[in-house]
Each structure stands twice: as C-alpha cells, then as structure tokens.
Amino acid sequence: MTRKLLRNVGVPVLSLLLLLALWQGIVVGFNVAPYVAPRPWEAILSVTQNWSTIWPLALGTIRETVYGFLIGALLGVFLGVVMAKIPVLQRSVYPVLVLSQAVPIIALASPLVLILGFSITPKIVIVAWIVFFPVTVNVVDGLSHVDPDLINLARVYGAPRWRTFVHIEMPATTTPLFSGLKIGATYAVTGAVIGELAASEGSSLALYQEHANSNLNAAAVYGTTMVMTAIGISWFLLVVATEVAATPWQRRSVARHYPWRRARSEASAATSIVSSLSKGES
Amino acid sequence: MENTLLELRGVTKRFGDATALAETSLSIHEGSFVAIVGPSGCGKSTLFNVIAGLLAPDGGEVRLQGELVTGATGHVGYMLQKDLLVPWRTVEDNITMAARLTRRVTSADRAEARRVATEYGLGDFLRHYPRALSGGMRQRVAFMRTLVTHQPLLLLDEPFGALDAQTRLDMQQWLLQVWRDTGRTVLFITHDVDESLFLSDRVLVMSPRPGRVVADITNPLARPRDMETLTDPAFIELKSRIMHLLHGGAS
Ligand SMILES: Nc1ncnc2c1ncn2[C@@H]1O[C@H](COP(=O)(O)OP(=O)(O)O)[C@@H](O)[C@H]1O
Numbered sequence A: 001m002t003r004k005l006l007r008n009v010g011v012p013v014l015s016l017l018l019l020l021a022l023w024q025g026i027v028v029g030f031n032v033a034p035y036v037a038p039r040p041w042e043a044i045l046s047v048t049q050n051w052s053t054i055w056p057l058a059l060g061t062i063r064e065t066v067y068g069f070l071i072g073a074l075l076g077v078f079l080g081v082v083m084a085k086i087p088v089l090q091r092s093v094y095p096v097l098v099l100s101q102a103v104p105i106i107a108l109a110s111p112l113v114l115i116l117g118f119s120i121t122p123k124i125v126i127v128a129w130i131v132f133f134p135v136t137v138n139v140v141d142g143l144s145h146v147d148p149d150l151i152n153l154a155r156v157y158g159a160p161r162w163r164t165f166v167h168i169e170m171p172a173t174t175t176p177l178f179s180g181l182k183i184g185a186t187y188a189v190t191g192a193v194i195g196e197l198a199a200s201e202g203s204s205l206a207l208y209q210e211h212a213n214s215n216l217n218a219a220a221v222y223g224t225t226m227v228m229t230a231i232g233i234s235w236f237l238l239v240v241a242t243e244v245a246a247t248p249w250q251r252r253s254v255a256r257h258y259p260w261r262r263a264r265s266e267a268s269a270a271t272s273i274v275s276s277l278s279k280g281e282s
Numbered sequence B: 001m002e003n004t005l006l007e008l009r010g011v012t013k014r015f016g017d018a019t020a021l022a023e024t025s026l027s028i029h030e031g032s033f034v035a036i037v038g039p040s041g042c043g044k045s046t047l048f049n050v051i052a053g054l055l056a057p058d059g060g061e062v063r064l065q066g067e068l069v070t071g072a073t074g075h076v077g078y079m080l081q082k083d084l085l086v087p088w089r090t091v092e093d094n095i096t097m098a099a100r101l102t103r104r105v106t107s108a109d110r111a112e113a114r115r116v117a118t119e120y121g122l123g124d125f126l127r128h129y130p131r132a133l134s135g136g137m138r139q140r141v142a143f144m145r146t147l148v149t150h151q152p153l154l155l156l157d158e159p160f161g162a163l164d165a166q167t168r169l170d171m172q173q174w175l176l177q178v179w180r181d182t183g184r185t186v187l188f189i190t191h192d193v194d195e196s197l198f199l200s201d202r203v204l205v206m207s208p209r210p211g212r213v214v215a216d217i218t219n220p221l222a223r224p225r226d227m228e229t230l231t232d233p234a235f236i237e238l239k240s241r242i243m244h245l246l247h248g249g250a251s
C-alpha cells in the first residue's frame, strides 16, 4: 500500500521537482535576466504574494473550465450515442463535427465574444467546443465495437433494445468514454484561457497575465502560467479519479462492500459459509 | 419422457447463394441430451441461430412445446464458446444478467443465483469479477447464467471448445450432473466426437455444402458415465462409425 502510494504520488512529484530544478539550473547557468525568465521560486512567490488577487480570477477560470467541460462531455456523449445508433446521422453529422475542429479555435473566439458578449458564456462555449469532440469520437468508436455476440445474447434473452443499451452497450463503452473525457480534460483549460484572452474587457486570469507581460513582470507571467497549468492538471486528475471510482472491476478481483448493498453481501456471506460447511463434510 | 419439446420442419437458411442449412426437420424429446457433431462451417451455429430466433429461416418452421416460434427470440437458453461474461459485473450479477436485460432483478433472482452458484461449486466467488476466474470457472458462470433463465431448452454451442483437455473433462462431468439435477433439454454442438458420445443420448451428424443432418444415431451407452465409458467397445464402435460419416463420405 505505501509502496503503491510512493510510486503513484512520489514519482510524479519527483519529476515535477526535477523539472523545477532544471528550470532553475538553466536560468542560473545561462545567467538569464529576470525580466526574460524568472527563477521558479520567484514565480511561485509572485503567486502566493498576490493570492488574494489571483484566487478570484483562478476561480473564474475554474468555473469556465468545469462548466464548459461538463456541457461538452454531455453533448459529446449525446452526439456519440445518436451517431452510433443512427447511421444516416453518422454519415451526415460526422463531417460537420470534423469541420468544427478544423476551424482554428482562436479564430473562432473573437466572433464568439462579439456574439455572446463579455460574460462567462463564450468561454464555456469554447471549452465545450473543444471537449465534446474527443468524447464523441470515442463514444462512437466504443459503441460500434461492442461484441456483436454479446448483443445477440441479449437478443436471445428477449431483451428490449434500450435495456441492451443500458446494461451492455453503455458499460462496454466506459473505457473509450473516459479516454475521450481525459483528452477533453487536458485541453479544457486551454479553451478557457483562449476565451478569456478574446474578451479584452473584464478581469480574468489570462488578462492578468497579459497585464503582467506588458509590465515586463516575468515572475507574474510564469506564475500565472503555473496556476493555469495547475487547474488543468487538477481537472485531469479529478477525471482520472472518477474513472478509477467508476470502474472498480479494472483493478479489483472482488467487489467492495457497499453500505447500500449490505443486505445482499451478508446473504452471500451466509451462502459462502454454507458452501464451506458442505465442503468440509465431503 | 417422450414429449416433443422442439420441432423443426423443413427449415432452410441461405446466405446469398450459399446454402448454409439445407431442408432440415427434427424433433427433440423433452429432457434429452442431443449432441450435434460436424466439421467447421457445416451450419451447426446457423441451426442454433435459427432455433434461438437470431436468424429468420428462409423456409420452414420452428415449434417449441407445439408453439410456433420461428424468427422470435426469448424462448431458449443459449451459450457459446466465448463465455460473454461482462467484466464490469460480479459473478452473481453476471448470473442474473438475463433478468436484468428483460425486467427488474428481484431479490429472488439474486437468491437463486447464489443458490445455484453455491450448489455447483462457485459459492466463494459470488462477489468476484470475471477477470479473477479461470477459463473453466468462467464457463461455469456462463452456464449458470443460461440455467437461471428457466428456459426448458438449452442451446450450447461448443461451450468447452476453448478449454484444455483436463478442464474440459471436469466440465463435461459437471454438466452431466447439472443436467441430471435440473431435467433440462440440451442441444450441444461440438466437433469432438468423444465429447458428443460421452454426453449425449443421441448424436446428430452434420455435413457441409449444403449443411444438413446426415445421420441420427441413438447413443446406448449406460449412465452414469465415467472414464471407463471412453474405452467401452460400444463407445469405440460408435466413434468409428461417426468418424466415417465425418471423414469418409456417405454410408
Ligand atoms: N452471417 C453470415 N453471413 C454469411 N455467411 C454466413 C453467416 N453465418 C454463417 N455463414 C456461413 O454459413 C456456413 C455455416 O456457418 P456456421 O453455421 O457458423 O458453421 P459451423 O457453426 O458449423 O462451423 C459457413 O460457410 C459460414 O461461412
């Protein structure tokens, strides 16, 4: 258990520290001027010292990331299911979706702000725009690769299509679904920042960074980047944690006792006792 | 028990120009264990798929307990070489899969799953996920899943085909025990002649191009059967007769 914890947490932390050390080494070694690139420590300090300013801005970015991600994920699943189930839609809608991703998102951001204003809405739209696509692609792929024998088995039982979908097809798509969600989670914060940059009014993390940049405050620029990255990584890790919690069968041999299933577990424990007793006799 | 459970009349099935199943008629008695042997591609699975209702035949009719069920599903138990256990459900929940796919799973369903699993040697694995089970155990779970559907007719399509020889022998004996206890009617596809003779009351031999039943052989070997059965002269004789049918053409 501690070994596993060490490997899963210790190693990433170590590589992060190495990265910071490398940064420090380069900046010191090549004698880089502080207004070009700060020392890591200065960047971190610029965040902690301005935390009361940065935190509300970061909260805004988090909100955009999370809302956009959730909407994009739902939209992605919906489109994926609809396209996998209706071949005509797959042929007609899929190319449009690919097109939507070929448009440079930066070129899309300014018109969106013009249309939707300086509110949170255009940022959410941009995040969702980025997130839905990998989700859709993976869901379509997953649904069209469910073992046809398994679906036939359900048919032999006389299962209605919606039950087959709920109990066979959707669970069988869990792994590709989470692949799509993880890709989406990685890019979500980028979408939020692009949206913030496109809106030249109001206060946001991206504009705070722009301001620091024009003031030649490299420490704050780098510090803000670190905050943005931290948001992205945290969200990604949250999605990974959700996957881990939602797919116990991928790591466990035996199902965990859930409190709401206690009655059943006790009953099965009773049968195990009976079976071990009867084995003892023979 | 001489009641006819399943009756096929003039069933045919084509795929494009190829006749997968030539006109086939047969009747299966309630409670019997009928083996179907034949080389790969002779239409054995096609026959099952027609009986199960997965394929609509091009001609003929399928009757179960006198009732016309041609092209309809939901009236047989069905099991393949692939166990088709879902990895995200425990053994218990895999056994109750048919109930989950057709209605709400009741506590009676769960209790039955536990009872069957306990009775047939998997009581300690009810909360295990399939990944923790061996091939033989997985096939047992798949068979229990088939059993608790309460269908009188079980279609088993090479269920032990992927198992090693030792496990397969264990499974055959296990299956005979369950069959004796539950009184179901079993149709069992295999390409292993020994297996067909060891298990069945009756062997249907099929041949390809076009797929059809070329011999209907009553298996007189006494039950219960064990290792001795495999060296019984009657067994050897029947086996060579079937081998001839399979490899030596007609007669
Ligand atoms: N869905 C299908 N479409 C076209 N041809 C098929 C299909 N299913 C089976 N066949 C063909 O029908 C023949 C019988 O197949 P099958 O019943 O699976 O044989 P067996 O189970 O005896 O090995 C084979 O030649 C096979 O290629």
Ligand SMILES: [Mg+2]
Residues within 6 Å of the ligand: B044, B045, B046, B157
């Ligand atoms: Mg087959």
